[in-house]
Amino acid sequence: MARKVRVLIAKPGLDGHDRGAKVVANALKDAGMEVIYTGLHQTPEMIAESAVQEDVDVVGLSILSGAHMTMFPRVLGLLREKGAADMLVFGGGIIPAEDVEELEKLGVARIFGPGTDTGDIVSFIRDRFPAN
Amino acid sequence: MNRRGDIGALLERFGRGEVAAAARLISVLEDGGDEAERVLDAIFPGTGGAWRIGFTGPPGAGKSSLVHRVTGRMRARGHRIGIIAVDPTSPFTGGALLGDRIRMQSLSADPEVFVRSLASRGSLGGISNCTDETADLLDAFGKDIVLIETVGVGQSELEIAEKAHTVVVVLVPESGDGIQAMKAGLMEIGDVFVMNKADHEQAVGAAAELEETLRLKDVPDGAWVPRVVLASAREDTGIEDLVAVMVEHRRHLEERGLMEKMRRRILRARVRNAIMDRMERRLRESPSVRAVLERRMEAVYRGEASPYRVVRELEELVTIR
Numbered sequence: 040m041a042r043k044v045r046v047l048i049a050k051p052g053l054d055g056h057d058r059g060a061k062v063v064a065n066a067l068k069d070a071g072m073e074v075i076y077t078g079l080h081q082t083p084e085m086i087a088e089s090a091v092q093e094d095v096d097v098v099g100l101s102i103l104s105g106a107h108m109t110m111f112p113r114v115l116g117l118l119r120e121k122g123a124a125d126m127l128v129f130g131g132g133i134i135p136a137e138d139v140e141e142l143e144k145l146g147v148a149r150i151f152g153p154g155t156d157t158g159d160i161v162s163f164i165r166d167r168f169p170a171n
Numbered sequence: 172m173n174r175r176g177d178i179g180a181l182l183e184r185f186g187r188g189e190v191a192a193a194a195r196l197i198s199v200l201e202d203g204g205d206e207a208e209r210v211l212d213a214i215f216p217g218t219g220g221a222w223r224i225g226f227t228g229p230p231g232a233g234k235s236s237l238v239h240r241v242t243g244r245m246r247a248r249g250h251r252i253g254i255i256a257v258d259p260t261s262p263f264t265g266g267a268l269l270g271d272r273i274r275m276q277s278l279s280a281d282p283e284v285f286v287r288s289l290a291s292r293g294s295l296g297g298i299s300n301c302t303d304e305t306a307d308l309l310d311a312f313g314k315d316i317v318l319i320e321t322v323g324v325g326q327s328e329l330e331i332a333e334k335a336h337t338v339v340v341v342l343v344p345e346s347g348d349g350i351q352a353m354k355a356g357l358m359e360i361g362d363v364f365v366m367n368k369a370d371h372e373q374a375v376g377a378a379a380e381l382e383e384t385l386r387l388k389d390v391p392d393g394a395w396v397p398r399v400v401l402a403s404a405r406e407d408t409g410i411e412d413l414v415a416v417m418v419e420h421r422r423h424l425e426e427r428g429l430m431e432k433m434r435r436r437i438l439r440a441r442v443r444n445a446i447m448d449r450m451e452r453r454l455r456e457s458p459s460v461r462a463v464l465e466r467r468m469e470a471v472y473r474g475e476a477s478p479y480r481v482v483r484e485l486e487e488l489v490t491i492r
Contacts, residue, residue, distance in 0.1 A: 042202055043265070043290070043292075045198075064268060065268065067266070068261065068264070068266035068267060068268045069261075069264050069266055070264070070266060071264045071265040071266045072266050073260075073266065073267045073269060073288075073290045074266070074267065074268050074269065075269045075270075075272060075288050076268060076269070076270050076272070076273060077272050077273065077276070077279070078270075078272065078273035078274075078276055080276075081276070081279070082280070084279075084280060085276070085279035085280055086279075088190075088279050088280070088282065089272060089279050089286070091190055091191050091194055092190060092194050092285055092286055092287060093194065093286075093287060093288055094191075094194035094195050094197060094198045121190070121191055122184075122189065122191035122192070123191050
């Protein structure tokens, strides 16, 4: 059977707006991927544990609260600790340009800002998992 | 060696109890093929210990929320839990949105609970083709209870009965017509019926009606009599009762030696299905079978040979000693 790309879409922290996360989750599903959506208010620990148990290829974090500089490094660190350093982590939300640069240095593969075409996110993942 | 990593190394890490290795092995099982079989061969001796419980019922009845509540109670009793949550794959795109974790959020913080979302992929029955294998893996990983949550449509209720020792059917007062349509199958396979959303004004009446319908069925002496429990996953009420009845069902099976009987029946069906799948694939992929089909279909089109005549000719090619 052909491999399927599995993606975890998570909302860390306190902000309660998950429309963006849901739009992305739907777009990836429509692109033929298996998308696990965790719902709101996830701690980095919950996100990393879910990503590991679900054995996803990709983790997408949506953050609108401004907590990105703590959330992303925490999730990346926990994934490494749990033996899942090979997972591709990307993000979306309102994140200033200087932080984007910093996050990409830390190992976040890409940050998608407001107004991103979902097609760009699909091709971003497809480029890295061409078999699917 | 594949993208999942070396199977031998994964199995070794699995043996040491590493969650990431167990998770990756489930992906190997889902991918199927020789590597999946190698994994199953290796882990199978470690299976057989887990109590497999199916949760089925119409969409929106609250299966995920109940699984979440029941898991909390079972954890308090010291059980180690594996959960398999199946959601549908789109037949058009092959994609799937797996959302059962939304209702099981607090479980992600408990390392003794392993939740795996499976997409139904090619299966029509409301559970993934890989459900048994994933349950095996969680079983061998040391989970003593494996909860399997079905999609809730199609024939899931019937398929789950072939995989679980205890089947919990989740219903809600307002699902009325939906239940009517599913009734025949559901009524026959449920060991425990939960009328969820017990805070609903019609819940008590609906539960009584359900009880009455169940009593119409002849139950042989000494056999398990299906039970109805009123509960509310949202309000967290009735869950103790539900767990108590589930435990009672298990004890009923064990005291009468039925657990072992059921285990054997389930395994026999699995072996039979696996043989059929393998034989079908071999026939489909066999060049000589294809050649005969290619050659003889013309005769069938012209009405000179009946379909069964071609079957007999094919049978001569196949030797089953």
